Every structure is written in structure tokens, then in C-alpha cells.
């Protein structure tokens with residue numbers, strides 16, 4: 416069986432990076448021990464009163480955070496510049512959770528890991544938390560290289576397969592009309608399409624087949640049993656893996672420290688209300704004890720899922736209140752975004768800010784506080800319900 420076949424190509428030189436923080440050994444963060452902020456402008460919440468017990472590994476190196484549980488980081492070519500990957504010791508092999516975007520740097524990092532800390536044993540499986548570019552972009556090449564199965568929820572595999580086919584030309588009609596109907600100027604729309612197509616281009620051909628993970632499944636890997644919880648909001652069927660015996664949760668992007676997971680509405684489902692699903696997930700994840708170690712897709716592992724869930728709930732509640740009061744005068748989504756989040760709209764995150772604003776508007780429509788209508792000019796406008 417072909418496993419971990421070696422490529423004759425030399426490894427790319429890995430970027431040397433300065434370690435940004437020291438480990439926080441106190442029960443709450445101090446200003447000096449807080450990790451450097453790398454968060455998306457306009458999408459931050461207040462600094463978290465969470466406990467971060469581990470300093471991050473250098474890109475391509477590993478840190479042990481529990482027996483048989485390794486943490487590495489891969490570089491990402493986005494504003495959010497890293498992905499956390501967790502690698503679990505199965506005795507006779509390894510289970511890998513998430514794998515990075517399809518870039519030469521990701522490939523070089525995997526070759527370094529496979530020749531270094533993971534050498535000598537095969538990778539038994541690649542598990543996806545969800546199907547976004549930064550988490551599964553390299554899944555096809557990696558599973559082919561390793562001859563390993565790919566485990567994913569059904570919607571996340573399907574959505575990545577579809578997403579990677581997106582191009583600027585293909586998006587121009589449907590996504591262009593969507594942004595136009597929400598009041599976005601043409602000059603911005605072209606940039607949005609290019610950005611989305613670039614993200615799609617960083618998904619390599621997906622694994623042609625997958626092993627489905629579903630709500631309530633119990634998976635055995637890394638010497639532990641993991642109960643699967645599936646949530647909407649950030650993705651359609653985002654997987655979170657819970658080890659009750661070790662009180663560890665592999666959480667992907669469902670409940671991140673320091674930044675809010677993107678809760679956005681896009682052209683393919685313009686009336687979606689992902690915020691309702693996300694808030695429901697926070698009620699579940701927030702009910703876990705504060706000593707649970709959460710392993711997120713970005714940022715640092717932390718303890719305090721309940722604190723974090725309440726911060727995120729408060730963040731969205733204040734956004735909802737601000738957006739609801741900004742809807743006198745029947746604004747478009749773009750009008751609301753530019754009025755309330757001018758800083759985010761000036762930067763590279765305007766597309767996310769529009770998508771997030773629409774998610775909040777749709778939630779307010781769904782809960783009866785706002786009404787949505789299409790005006791004679793084709794623009795979709797929001798007003799308080801009467």
C-alpha cells in the first residue's frame with residue numbers, strides 16, 4: 416500500500432517566525448501575557464478573560480498539549496495568518512484534524528512534519544472540522560499522498576467540492592447580482608468576487624470519497640473516545656469533537672478565542688439565518704464546565720467555554736440592537752454596514768462585514784423585528800416591523 420510516498424522535490428524553506436507570546440500560567444490573562452492580536456478589524460470582541468495554558472508552536476513544529484495529542488500550526492495566506500492542526504497518536508499511526516489551504520507552503524510544512532515528528536508511522540485518517548478553505552484546502556493532495564481516508568460531515572464535504580469550482584466569471588452573475596441587490600457599489604463588488612474566487616482556488620481537488628461523520632457519533636482516535644456534535648452558524652455542519660474522559664474539545668472555528676467566527680450570508684442562500692443556529696450552538700457549548708480545554712482552529716487553546724460563549728452572545732446581542740436601530744429610513748445591507756462598521760468597511764474585510772451585517776438583518780427579520788422588501792430599483796431594504 417502506498418503510504419507517505421516521498422516527493423523528489425526539495426522542501427521549501429520554512430519561514431522563521433518570532434514566537435509572539437509567553438505561556439500564560441495565571442488563572443486569568445494579564446496584559447503582558449495576552450497573545451498579540453491578529454484578529455479581523457471590526458470583528459473583535461472584548462479581550463477574553465480566558466486561561467491560555469500553552470504557547471504556540473512555530474510553523475511546522477509541534478507542541479504536546481496532552482498525552483498523545485500534538486498541536487502544530489500552518490501558515491495561511493490570509494489576514495488570519497495561521498491554522499491550528501491537531502495530531503493524535505493512535506499507537507500504530509496518527510489521526511490528523513484539519514490540514515490547511517492548498518499552497519506550496521502548506522505542502523512543504525506537511526513534508527517536514529511527515530519526515531520529522533510523525534516519521535515512522537502512517538497517518539490513519541484525516542478528519543475535517545468543516546469544509547472551509549483554510550481547513551480542507553489541502554485535503555485532496557494530503558489524503559492521496561498518505562492513502563488515508565477523509566472523515567467529514569456530509570454538507571462540509573459537498574460544500575467544499577462545490578466551492579472550489581467558483582471563479583470570478585462564474586460568480587459575476589449570481590454573486591454580482593446579490594451584492595448589487597444589497598446596495599454594494601460596483602467598484603467593491605469586483606473586489607469581492609476576486610477575493611472569493613481566490614479563496615476557492617486555494618481548495619485543491621477534494622478527496623473523491625469521504626467517511627461521513629454525523630451528530631452523536633463516537634469516534635475513537637488518539638487513545639480517546641470523541642463524541643461528535645454538529646452545529647450550524649459558521650458552516651452548515653461544523654463538527655466539534657468532545658472527549659469527556661480528558662475534558663478536551665476540538666472545536667474548529669465554532670467557538671474561537673478573541674475573534675468571532677464569521678457568521679455570514681452569501682449569494683447562494685440570501686435569506687439564510689445562520690445567526691439563529693450559531694446562538695443555539697453557544698447555548699450548548701456554553702454549558703460545558705470552565706475547566707474544559709478548548710482546541711480552536713485559530714488562536715490559542717483556552718479554558719473557559721462558558722465565559723467565551725457568553726462573550727460571543729453579548730457581542731451578537733449588541734450588534735443586533737445597533738443594527739435594529741439603524742433601520743429607520745429603509746437602508747440596504749450596505750448602508751447599514753457602512754454606517755455601523757466604517758472601519759471594517761474601509762479595510763480588506765468589507766466582504767465579511769457585508770455578509771455579517773446581512774446575517775444580523777436576516778435574524779432580525781426571522782425574529783419579527785424587521786421587515787425585508789425589494790424596492791422598485793431592485794434593492795433589498797429593511798425597515799422596522801409595524
Ligand SMILES: [Zn+2]
Nearest residue numbers: 547549668712
Ligand atoms: Zn478557519
